[in-house]
Every structure is written in structure tokens, then in C-alpha cells.
Amino acid sequence: MEINIVAGGPKRYIPELNTYCGEGVNWIGVDRGVYTLLEQSIEPHIAFGDFDSVNEEEWELIQEKVQEVNRYRPEKDETDLELALNWAIAQDPDRITIFGATGGRLDHFMGNLQLLMSQSLLSKDIKVEIIDVQNRLYLAKSGEHSVEQRHELQYISFVPVTENVEGITLTGFKYPLKNRNISRGSTLCISNELIQSSGTFSFSNGILMVIRSSD
Numbered sequence: 001m002e003i004n005i006v007a008g009g010p011k012r013y014i015p016e017l018n019t020y021c022g023e024g025v026n027w028i029g030v031d032r033g034v035y036t037l038l039e040q041s042i043e044p045h046i047a048f049g050d051f052d053s054v055n056e057e058e059w060e061l062i063q064e065k066v067q068e069v070n071r072y073r074p075e076k077d078e079t080d081l082e083l084a085l086n087w088a089i090a091q092d093p094d095r096i097t098i099f100g101a102t103g104g105r106l107d108h109f110m111g112n113l114q115l116l117m118s119q120s121l122l123s124k125d126i127k128v129e130i131i132d133v134q135n136r137l138y139l140a141k142s143g144e145h146s147v148e149q150r151h152e153l154q155y156i157s158f159v160p161v162t163e164n165v166e167g168i169t170l171t172g173f174k175y176p177l178k179n180r181n182i183s184r185g186s187t188l189c190i191s192n193e194l195i196q197s198s199g200t201f202s203f204s205n206g207i208l209m210v211i212r213s214s215d
Contacts, residue, residue, distance in 0.1 A: 018042065027044040050080060159209040
């Protein structure tokens with residue numbers, strides 16, 4: 001099972017969502033992201049949020065179209081996206097993809113990144129990816145990982161999430177590495193590129209954030 005979550009970020013950063021539909025995909029709407037889904041003729045399975053970013057007409061449409069709406073007070077300890085992500089994790093899917101989590105307020109974006117680093121996710125074998133029109137990012141645990149060349153996402157960056165990441169080796173890249181250690185705050189692995197159809201990155205200890213981007 002796959003779960004796609006659409007948060008309330010600016011629409012200009014959200015790709016065409018119908019290309020991510022398919023059998024076994026469940027959609028979750030978060031706050032204004034519910035209305036974004038309905039605008040693209042996708043009815044979410046469930047919705048979360050305080051809905052302070054929709055007007056009365058939009059709220060009425062959400063109530064009409066979505067079977068299960070979980071509405072919360074604006075004053076709460078979790079963000080709307082965290083509430084939705086916690087529900088998604090509890091369903092034990094193979095994959096969670098998040099849209100509408102970038103652009104706009106930097107505090108919201110940083111908070112959304114922090115959600116990927118939560119212990120509830122790191123303790124599970126669920127691939128969680130944030131996607132917008134220009135970027136895809138996810139966390140990788142130690143081991144060897146393969147990546148395919150994608151011309152629409154030319155650049156690949158590796159950002160240390162843990163204090164240290166040990167033994168990084170990059171094969172098939174424009175700027176290769178062999179058994180290098182990097183620490184949080186390093187920009188050594190920013191803006192690399194694949195020079196063949198596929199490549200690998202591996203490391204022995206730590207957690208990396210992998211970001212694939214285009215100009």
C-alpha cells in the first residue's frame with residue numbers, strides 16, 4: 001500500500017497529482033491541501049487539519065466530498081501534517097509521498113523536514129519522500145543504495161542528518177568519493193551529478209538526506 005499526502009503549501013510548488021494516482025494508492029489531504037486535491041478531481045480517503053486556510057465555500061465542499069474529516073483547533077501541539085503523517089505511519093504502508101510541504105514559510109518547511117527524522121519513522125522500514133515541481137528528497141540509512149539517472153532531476157546532494165556520516169563512497173558520479181567521513185554542516189556532497197545511467201552511494205554509519213533537484 002502507498003499513501004500520498006498533500007499538505008497546504010503553495011500550489012505553484014505542487015506537481016500534477018494525477019500522475020501519482022494508481023492502484024493501491026490512498027490520498028490524505030491536509031488543511032488546504034484537501035481543496036488542492038479536489039481541484040485536481042482527486043477525492044482524499046481522509047482529511048486532517050484546522051482548516052483555517054480555507055474559506056466557507058471551500059470548507060463546505062470539503063465536507064461534501066470527503067468521507068472522513070478530522071478537524072482540530074488551531075491551538076495544538078502538533079502541526080496538521082504531523083497529525084496526518086502519524087495516521088499514515090499507523091497504517092504500515094510500504095511508501096509515503098508528501099506533496100505541498102515546500103515553499104512559503106521557512107518554519108513550516110523546516111518543521112516538515114524534522115518530521116522525516118522522527119523516531120516513529122526511523123524505526124520503521126517505510127520510504128518517505130517529499131516531492132515538489134523541482135525537488136525530491138528522502139532519508140537513507142547506512143548501507144548501499146542505487147540511484148538511476150533522471151535528466152529532469154540532474155543534481156544529487158547528500159546532506160548529513162546525524163552528527164557524523166562515516167565511510168561515504170560514491171560510484172558513477174561526476175565527483176566520486178571513496179570511504180570519506182563527513183559531519184553535519186559539511187557541504188562536501190552538495191550538487192553532484194550522475195555521469196552514467198545509474199550509480200551507487202554507500203556509507204557505514206549515520207543517516208543521509210538525499211536531495212534530487214533541477215534548476
